[in-house]
Amino acid sequence: MSRYVMCMSILNKTNATGPSGRARLLVAAKDQLFEFPPSEAGVRKLARRAGVHHTFIAQSFGGLQSVLSEAYRLSFEDFKSVLNTSRWPEQQSLPGSDHAFWRIYANRVLDGTSSAEIVSDEYADPILLLAAKISDFRPKLDVKKCHLLALASWNIHLGSYLFRHILARGLGVELDKTNKMMTQVSGLTSMMCMTQNFSIAARKTATKQLDLEADYFQTAAVNGGEGQLVKAAIRILLENSSQNISGRELAKTAGVNYGLIHHHFGSKQSVFDAAFKTLHSSYVNDMVDADSQRLSEPFSLLAHSGFVQAWARRELAGIDTPDVPFTGMAKTLDLLRPTVSTSDITEDSIKAKAWCLVSFQLGYAVYQIDQDKNLRLDTVAGLRTIYDVLLSRWRKPS
Numbered sequence: 001m002s003r004y005v006m007c008m009s010i011l012n013k014t015n016a017t018g019p020s021g022r023a024r025l026l027v028a029a030k031d032q033l034f035e036f037p038p039s040e041a042g043v044r045k046l047a048r049r050a051g052v053h054h055t056f057i058a059q060s061f062g063g064l065q066s067v068l069s070e071a072y073r074l075s076f077e078d079f080k081s082v083l084n085t086s087r088w089p090e091q092q093s094l095p096g097s098d099h100a101f102w103r104i105y106a107n108r109v110l111d112g113t114s115s116a117e118i119v120s121d122e123y124a125d126p127i128l129l130l131a132a133k134i135s136d137f138r139p140k141l142d143v144k145k146c147h148l149l150a151l152a153s154w155n156i157h158l159g160s161y162l163f164r165h166i167l168a169r170g171l172g173v174e175l176d177k178t179n180k181m182m183t184q185v186s187g188l189t190s191m192m193c194m195t196q197n198f199s200i201a202a203r204k205t206a207t208k209q210l211d212l213e214a215d216y217f218q219t220a221a222v223n224g225g226e227g228q229l230v231k232a233a234i235r236i237l238l239e240n241s242s243q244n245i246s247g248r249e250l251a252k253t254a255g256v257n258y259g260l261i262h263h264h265f266g267s268k269q270s271v272f273d274a275a276f277k278t279l280h281s282s283y284v285n286d287m288v289d290a291d292s293q294r295l296s297e298p299f300s301l302l303a304h305s306g307f308v309q310a311w312a313r314r315e316l317a318g319i320d321t322p323d324v325p326f327t328g329m330a331k332t333l334d335l336l337r338p339t340v341s342t343s344d345i346t347e348d349s350i351k352a353k354a355w356c357l358v359s360f361q362l363g364y365a366v367y368q369i370d371q372d373k374n375l376r377l378d379t380v381a382g383l384r385t386i387y388d389v390l391l392s393r394w395r396k397p398s
Contacts, residue, residue: 029071037111159363170329233275308365
């Protein structure tokens with residue numbers, strides 16, 4: 001029985017018009033935020049889920065945004081209480097790694113600026129919580145460094161959470177060992193927060209963002225209606241929080257007849273899969289094939305942030321990834337192998353470190369949506385320094 005059904009079974013014993021109605025709405029709102037982007041919530045949809053009349057939302061909370069905001073705050077406060085009662089980072093594992101807040105946070109961030117307003121409390125920032133814990137453990141460490149380490153930790157965990165199935169496939173980790181691998185990654189991240197020191201790096205130039213027409217569409221070589229559909233799907237993947245649009249809307253965006261979807265692809269999802277493969281091909285052409293050194297440059301994949309974010313949305317929506325080669329992850333693994341004595345370190349340990357390095361970058365590609373654009377250059381410079389220290393340390397034999 002799901003958590004939602006259990007709560008509903010208890011709450012149904014009381015009337016829906018009193019405090020229990022508010023409680024039901026908050027349970028339903030938290031489950032909505034867990035399962036879908038906030039923009040997909042609706043007054044009537046939420047009311048049906050809570051078992052109340054749709055007018056009750058305005059009566060009790062003033063409107064839909066208010067109930068979503070309160071549900072988000074409660075989830076954050078619950079996560080905060082779990083963290084505050086822990087001994088992290090000494091505990092070696094960030095508590096609540098399976099907490100609902102990870103998914104609720106990711107759904108909100110990937111929904112874009114339209115969902116920013118549900119965070120009404122300016123201090124509802126998980127990075128500040130982690131930075132405070134690191135500062136308590138390392139009181140002599142500069143505040144800026146504590147914040148960067150906290151952000152690095154959050155990014156690693158966020159990337160690991162969102163892309164765990166992809167990371168497992170790309171790094172050759174058996175599915176039944178994924179949770180164990182994530183625990184190893186969490187331990188490595190906690191050790192980073194407890195011990196790593198580094199210089200605050202100077203601001204560098206921004207990573208070139210790829211151009212939609214010149215870079216992404218150049219690999220969509222198919223012309224005519226088929227090509228127009230793929231290009232329209234690419235735009236939706238890069239600009240939209242979900243693929244929850246109808247085939248007719250997709251055809252209208254592409255400027256073609258609806259029947260061409262089934263004629264060329266068979267289904268709407270097949271169009272999006274083709275668009276995803278096109279984005280992936282652009283990533284491989286730029287990061288792996290064109291220059292073998294580019295992939296080893298920390299955070300160079302930020303040029304493909306739109307693609308990473310689109311991939312994360314697919315993962316959250318439970319949409320299977322098309323069959324694509326994971327050459328980038330394999331090369332990251334190879335970065336660690338040559339200089340590591342295999343007699344001193346296990347294969348799983350090498351994979352855990354590669355998992356950390358990859359999820360570190362993937363996580364920030366998603367998190368940056370939640371960050372002021374003016375802060376990103378300085379932030380990336382600091383995160384690159386942390387990445388370089390990790391890579392340098394992990395490439396040395398134990």
